Amino acid sequence: MTAELTVPALEDLRRRRSVKWRRFPADVLPLFVAEMDYLLAPPVAAVLAEAVTRGDVGYSTPGPELGRAFAGFAGRQWGWEPDPSQVTQVTDVGVGVVELLRRLVRPGDPVVISPPVYQPFFDWVPEAGGRVVEVPLAGTKLDLAALEVAFAAHPAAYVLCNPQNPVGRVHTADELAELVRLARLYRVPIISDEIHGALVLPGATFTPLLTVPGAAEVAVAVVSASKAFNLAGLKCAAIVSASPRMAGVVDSLVVEVTERTGHLGVLAAVAAFTEGDAWLGALVSTLAARRDQLASLLAARLPGVRWVPPEATYLAWLDASALGRDAEPCDRFLAEGRVALEPGPRYGAVGSGFVRLNFATSPEILSEAVNRMSGVTAAAR
Ligand SMILES: Cc1ncc(COP(=O)(O)O)c(C=O)c1O
Known part of the structure; x- marks a missing residue:
């Protein structure tokens, strides 16, 4: 199995009742908690x-x-x-x-x-x-x-x-x-x-x-x-x-x-x-593609954000301190960009100025999320 895993349409994702889809209103793109948007492995x-x-x-x-x-x-x-x-x-x-x-x-x-x-x-x-x-x-x-x-x-x-x-x-x-x-x-x-x-x-x-x-x-x-x-x-x-x-x-x-x-x-x-090895292989290829996509998106639209691309997981640890120290970037991305991310300080005081972004989603949702986030950066300049 080498094809990328697909993601259901956003309106179908929003019918899920787990925390990812319940915590925030429908105009927010949820890229916070570590849940993936793919369907289950068939077995x-x-x-x-x-x-x-x-x-x-x-x-x-x-x-x-x-x-x-x-x-x-x-x-x-x-x-x-x-x-x-x-x-x-x-x-x-x-x-x-x-x-x-x-x-x-x-x-x-x-x-x-x-x-x-x-x-x-x-x-x-x-x-x-x-x-x-x-x-x-x-x-x-x-x-x-x-x-x-x-x-x-x-x-x-x-x-x-x-x-x-x-x-x-x-x-x-x-x-x-x-x-x-x-x-x-x-x-x-x-x-x-x-x-x-x-x-x-x-x-x-x-x-x-x-x-x-x-x-x-x-x-x-x-x-x-x-x-x-x-x-x-x-x-x-x-x-x-x-x-x-x-x-x-x-x-x-x-x-x-x-x-x-x-x-x-x-x-x-x-x-x-x-029985999950083949599906897992497709998942890992899919996540690698999303990681690469995120690298391109950040370089093009959020050049002030610094990161070390992860070697594992579908979580990106983004240093967004360039947004300024008046507010945690997570709060601004949510309030102004309508993108929900995990706040860096939750991972320890060393996380201030960081956000954690879950990229286990579709190329479209990832692109839209970074677009929204880039509006926040521009507004801060
Ligand atoms: C490092 C780590 N440990 C544990 C968990 C949660 O595992 P569980 O739901 O089995 O307690 C997570 C969830 O994202 C995690 O990232």
Whole structure:
């Protein structure tokens, strides 16, 4: 499958009832939350339709299918062969990270994160009783020297975003090897959020953290089909461990954590991981084309905006500080341009002046959005 994925007409998109299409009035183009505008992968749509037709929408029960399906997918995509029995279903990535942190953190313990990073990281840590310690990225890369200083103070955990939302960086194997060396040296457990791992665009190579030598002793990964296959509402993710030590942490989760997973989410994830490769290939080509289109659009219409094109994800981290510091650019793009983006400060104080734009849409919607945004820039001059 090489043809680009198509997007339904805007009036059909507006009939969707998820947050992307509900939060703002109809004159706003929503490019904020990480939902895609494409239709589902056919094997995923088929398994869901079949389940609904049969009334097969009860509780999920942990079984071997999800682990086997993910292990097969990881092997084909990244040459990683996790043990299927070490794949534990959980409600979603957020629940997985919070519940793991609850096992690792005592009240008030420091937990390190590297902003700009997915905004709920700032909430997940206190939800589990911890205290956020920020070690910002150096540009778009992990600041390994600063992480060593933070790790030397023995935080309860480090939460890694691999690849990194919102900057779209795919941390390299060498960088992750150094991270693992530091984590082992200072005995800091790592929770690696790998939800964007399947969305690595041409030109970059994803390294699952648990493939780094020595990582298994200190790290777990939290994975999901929900970002690459657009299944966030179905509530299914998985924790992967690869050593008895970290399996012990996962096994200490109360059983309800796994039982709260969505049944439809498990069915959809198994179909996606088993039969979704061709559709995923078409998606990645489509996103690469949108990334290139966005580069041309920004150069032509918003030359004051600076960015590093993402190596992964469908999220662009745009430095729009040239608009001036009187207001966050996100507010101006919404009020004056009627384009909804994510505000940069949500990803940490270092995000002030930035916006995050979701380009998993049609060429027409993307072009129209940048057109509207360029009107805001012109008005500010
Ligand atoms: C890095 C990252 N982690 C987690 C999530 C949310 O995952 P879930 O809905 O499974 O909690 C997202 C959603 O965009 C994300 O970007």
